[in-house]
Amino acid sequence: xxxxxxxxxxxxxxxxxxxxxxxxxxxxxxxxxxxxxxxxxxxxxxxxxxxxxxxxxxxxxxxxxxxxxxxxxxxxxxxxxxxxxxxxxxxxxxxxxxxxxxxxxxxxxxxxxxxxxxxxxxxxxxxxxxxxxxxxxxxxxxxxxxxxxxxxxxxxxxxxxxxxxxxxxxxxxxxxxxxxxxxxxxxxxxxxxxxxxxxxxxxxxxxxxxxxxxxxxxxxxxxxxxxxxxxxxxxxxxxxxxxxxxxxxxxxxxxxxxxxxxxxxxxxxxxxxxxxxxxxxxxxxxxxxxxxxxxxxxx
Numbered sequence: 001x002x003x004x005x006x007x008x009x010x011x012x013x014x015x016x017x018x019x020x021x022x023x024x025x026x027x028x029x030x031x032x033x034x035x036x037x038x039x040x041x042x043x044x045x046x047x048x049x050x051x052x053x054x055x056x057x058x059x060x061x062x063x064x065x066x067x068x069x070x071x072x073x074x075x076x077x078x079x080x081x082x083x084x085x086x087x088x089x090x091x092x093x094x095x096x097x098x099x100x101x102x103x104x105x106x107x108x109x110x111x112x113x114x115x116x117x118x119x120x121x122x123x124x125x126x127x128x129x130x131x132x133x134x135x136x137x138x139x140x141x142x143x144x145x146x147x148x149x150x151x152x153x154x155x156x157x158x159x160x161x162x163x164x165x166x167x168x169x170x171x172x173x174x175x176x177x178x179x180x181x182x183x184x185x186x187x188x189x190x191x192x193x194x195x196x197x198x199x200x201x202x203x204x205x206x207x208x209x210x211x212x213x214x215x216x217x218x219x220x221x222x223x224x225x226x227x228x229x230x231x232x233x234x235x236x237x238x239x240x241x242x243x244x245x246x247x248x249x250x251x252x253x254x255x256x257x258x259x260x261x262x263x264x265x266x267x268x269x270x271x272x273x274x275x276x277x278x279x280x281x282x283x284x285x286x287x288x289x290x291x292x293x294x295x296x297x298x299x
Contacts, residue, residue, distance in 0.1 A: 003059070003087050005094050008049035013039055015051065015058040023061075023077035026124055030229065034117045037227060038063045038074050045072075045114045046102070050094045052078070052087050062091040064098075065112060071099030071298075072112040076128050088131050100298060109137060110293035113193040117228055119143050119270040120291030129292060137294040146268040146279050147288035148232070150259035154283065156252040160245055164212075167244045169219065171253065174202050174209040178218075182211065185218040194234045197226045210253045212237070212246055222250035224258050224266070232258065232266045248282045255283060 008016060016035040024031035041047045045065040052060030059082035063075040073095060078087045099107055109132055110120030120143060121129050148154070164171060174182065179202050186195040201209040201223040212220035220237035232254055237247045258266050267288060268279055279285035 002054065003082075003085070003090055004053050005090055006051055006053070008051045008061075010039075012049070012051055012058075016049075016061050016063075019051075019058050019061045019079060020075070020077050022079045024125075026122060034075060034228075035061065035063060037117055038065075038115060042114050045112075048095060048098050050091055052082075052091055054082060060087040060091050062095055064095050065114065066099065066102045066104060067112075067114065069103075069105045071095065071102065071104040071107050073107070073109045073132075074112055074116060083127065088128065092131065092135060096298070105298050106295055107137070107298060108293070108295045110143075110291060111141070114196075115227065118289075118291055119145075120293040123290050123292060132294050135296070137296045139292045140295050141293040143291050143293065144271050144276070144287050145289040145291075146271050146276065146285040148255060148266040148268065148279070148283050148285045150255055150263055150266055152256070152259065154252055154259060155256035156249045160249050160252070163245055164249050167241070167246075168214055169241060169244070169246060170213045171210060171220075171246070171249055172213075174207040174211050174221075176202075176205070178202070178211055181213075181216065181218050182221065186221070189238065190234075190236055194236065197234055198223055201226050208254070208257060210250055210257075212241065212250060214241065220246050220250055222247075222254045224254045225261075227269075228267075229261070230258070230263050230265065230267050231269045233269050247278065251279075251283055 017032040020034050021032035045067045048064040048066060050062040051058050060078040065072045065074060123129060182198060182202055186198050198221055201207055208225045209223040211218055219241040222235040224232045235250055255266055268285055
């Protein structure tokens with residue numbers, strides 16, 4: 001096999017989708033859709049897109065992003081018949097070379113807050129994980145997704161809704177006119193990534209985002225489908241609005257919305273360890289995919 005690498009152009013998106021669908025066996029439902037989610041530049045991130053070809057036939061794909069001091073690896077795929085022939089290694093070499101040329105100081109697999117399909121490397125994609133470990137990457141964190149089987153009964157009960165209403169809180173889908181209040185609240189109270197993700201959700205119509213209001217003030221939110229159709233989150237409730245089941249109501253409204261869109265199993269992405277009991281208790285979520293975040297300095 002003689003592998004040739006080149007920078008992908010917009011017309012290569014269909015070929016990239018084909019490589020992904022043939023390579024990512026753990027994601028049969030949406031593997032072909034993943035390259036499109038990571039294809040374009042984003043604010044603060046210059047997209048790197050590399051295609052590997054054997055005699056003109058696409059056999060591998062790497063999508064990454066260059067973000068100042070950090071270079072992120074967001075997707076690596078090699079078709080089964082081209083594995084163990086140096087294709088993955090060549091793609092990672094190209095990513096590292098582009099990172100050096102951009103002045104980056106660190107290579108990272110996972111933890112890309114500006115756009116991701118997974119929070120890190122799924123440990124079941126063992127060949128990709130092993131490649132990075134052999135290249136000197138070290139694990140910096142382990143994170144989980146949780147799975148929720150969706151059914152009509154996932155929606156909040158009248159009693160749950162009444163308890164929230166009795167506390168003076170109104171919960172409803174985000175409308176275009178709510179964006180200024182949402183923007184101000186998430187910018188002041190939550191992380192920059194959650195601020196950005198909620199605004200991305202609010203820009204769609206109908207918005208895959210539910211808000212909780214006390215008067216004119218936002219006191220909670222829950223979103224879904226920001227980066228992938230079956231991904232749920234982020235969700236947050238204000239400390240002043242806890243203890244009444246608001247988080248449970250917001251979760252169930254989002255999950256019911258996903259079920260109406262045809263999602264069978266929701267993945268709660270990048271779950272903090274202290275949130276695992278909450279999702280298990282409220283919506284019967286189970287620990288699902290496990291991801292390693294890895295990095296290596298560029299010297």
